[in-house]
Each structure stands twice: as structure tokens, then as C-alpha cells.
Amino acid sequence: MSLESNVTARLPKVASQLIVYDFDWSLADQDTDRWVHEVHAPDLRRRIKERDGTVQFTDLCAGLLRELHGRGITPDQIRDAMRVMPFHPAMRRGVLQTKVASTPQTTFFLLSNSNSVYIDTILQHQGLKEAFTEVVTNPAHFEENGLLNLSRRIPADAPAAQQHKCKVGCSPNMCKGEELEAFLARHGGRSAFERIVYVGDGGNDYCPVLRLGPKDVALVRRYRGLEKRIEKEGGVEASIRFWAGAWEVEGLLKELRGEY
Numbered sequence: 575m576s577l578e579s580n581v582t583a584r585l586p587k588v589a590s591q592l593i594v595y596d597f598d599w600s601l602a603d604q605d606t607d608r609w610v611h612e613v614h615a616p617d618l619r620r621r622i623k624e625r626d627g628t629v630q631f632t633d634l635c636a637g638l639l640r641e642l643h644g645r646g647i648t649p650d651q652i653r654d655a656m657r658v659m660p661f662h663p664a665m666r667r668g669v670l671q672t673k674v675a676s677t678p679q680t681t682f683f684l685l686s687n688s689n690s691v692y693i694d695t696i697l698q699h700q701g702l703k704e705a706f707t708e709v710v711t712n713p714a715h716f717e718e719n720g721l722l723n724l725s726r727r728i729p730a731d732a733p734a735a736q737q738h739k740c741k742v743g744c745s746p747n748m749c750k751g752e753e754l755e756a757f758l759a760r761h762g763g764r765s766a767f768e769r770i771v772y773v774g775d776g777g778n779d780y781c782p783v784l785r786l787g788p789k790d791v792a793l794v795r796r797y798r799g800l801e802k803r804i805e806k807e808g809g810v811e812a813s814i815r816f817w818a819g820a821w822e823v824e825g826l827l828k829e830l831r832g833e834y
């Protein structure tokens with residue numbers, strides 16, 4: 575399929591829309607799971623590069639956080655790392671301007687393979703917490719001794735009925751496609767939103783993007799896993815708009831508000 579299709583057609587005006595954001599390298603301009611180690615323990619950062627793909631990713635990150643704790647890194651140091659993580663002012667501006675606009679009415683949903691502590695810290699720090707109706711991610715909490723305890727969204731030992739049924743290769747901890755469908759079911763069904771917009775960059779954003787329809791829009795970050803999977807596996811019905819820098823998403827959000 576041609577990745578250049580649909581790029582010039584203007585996005586139509588709508589009365590209501592759902593904007594789904596991936597977090598790492600989409601809403602935020604870095605990757606939380608790697609960044610925490612880039613700040614505090616570069617050798618553990620290197621370990622992610624060496625082991626990624628051989629161990630389930632959430633489990634890998636949970637183990638490295640135990641090591642980080644063993645080295646005396648405190649909860650404040652972890653939260654401080656999140657607060658200084660690159661976050662583009664244009665992305666923040668675009669989300670806030672879209673949220674306060676009266677038309678279209680926009681619901682924001684954050685769907686991420688990071689974890690609740692990182693995301694909560696950053697959303698609070700950036701003043702974006704109120705903009706998001708829901709955050710679905712891997713659960714995490716600080717234990718009394720300061721350990722950041724991270725677990726999978728779907729535990730490995732959960733009953734078979736709770737495991738996801740995804741066939742396009744989502745990691746066992748979470749299928750973002752199923753999570754998107756579940757969000758829609760909780761919020762009045764697909765027909766509650768005139769249009770769904772998905773902002774993502776990674777290979778695991780391919781599954782939810784596949785579930786979008788022809789009236790929906792995927793804002794795909796260039797040169798990363800999502801673009802590669804769309805190119806290779808195809809099957810996307812939604813309009814695709816590409817971006818590389820957050821300033822371009824700010825422009826696309828403006829277009830999505832019907833301000834041409």
C-alpha cells in the first residue's frame with residue numbers, strides 16, 4: 575500500500591472525537607522505561623538493549639527497577655528523572671488547546687505500555703492530568719522501602735479468560751487493541767464518538783490502529799515501529815497522517831479542531 579495516500583485530504587469537521595495517545599515517543603518525547611536508567615544507571619540502560627526481545631518487556635523493566643532500588647535510588651530520584659524527561663511544549667499546548675475548545679468536544683484517552691507511576695508523575699508535572707479521561711497502563715506503586723514495584727497489566731498467572739486474544743503480536747501483558755475496544759465499551763460505544771484519532775509510534779500501536787475505521791485518523795510518528803508495520807503488514811482503513819516532531823502534531827490537532 576502507498577503510505578502517501580490520504581495525506582493531502584483535509585480532515586473533516588466533527589462534533590465529537592476521541593483522541594487516543596500512546597505515551598513514550600508520542601505524547602512524551604522520550605521513553606520512560608529507558609530514560610529512568612539513562613539518568614540513574616547507564617549500565618542498566620544498556621541491559622535493556624541487550625535483553626529486549628529475550629524477556630517479556632514489563633518483566634525486564636520490573637527486574638531492573640529492583641536492581642535500581644538495590645543501588646539506593648530513591649522514589650524522589652525516580653520522580654525527578656520523570657520530571658526532567660523531554661516533553662515538547664508544542665504537544666502540551668496542542669492537547670490543552672484541544673481540550674478547552676468547545677467544538678469538537680474531545681475526549682483524551684492515554685493508552686501506554688509504560689506504568690502508572692511514571693505517567694502520573696509526568697502528567698501532573700506538565701499540567702495535563704485533568705485533560706485525560708482515563709489512563710490505561712501497567713500498574714506500579716512505591717513500596718514502603720522505596721522499591722518501585724511494577725507489574726503487567728494482565729498478570730502472567732491470570733486465568734485464561736483474562737488473557738488477551740490478540741493475533742497480531744501484542745505482548746502478553748497488554749493488547750492495546752482490546753484495551754481500546756474496552757474503553758469504547760465503557761464510554762458509550764464506538765458511536766459515542768464521531769471520529770477516533772490515534773497518536774502513536776511503536777510496533778504495539780499497530781493493533782489498535784488496525785481496529786480504526788475509514789472515518790478515523792492515525793497520527794503516525796515517522797521512522798519508528800508503527801510506520802514500519804503499516805508499511806509491511808498493511809490493512810489500515812483509517813486515514814494516515816505522518817509526523818516527526820511534536821510541532822507537527824500541534825498543527826494536526828488544530829486541523830482536527832476544524833481550524834484550517
Ligand SMILES: [Mg+2]
Pocket residue numbers: 596597598599600774775776
Ligand atoms: Mg510509544
Ligand SMILES: [Zn+2]
Pocket residue numbers: 740741742743744748749750751752781782
Ligand atoms: Zn493486540
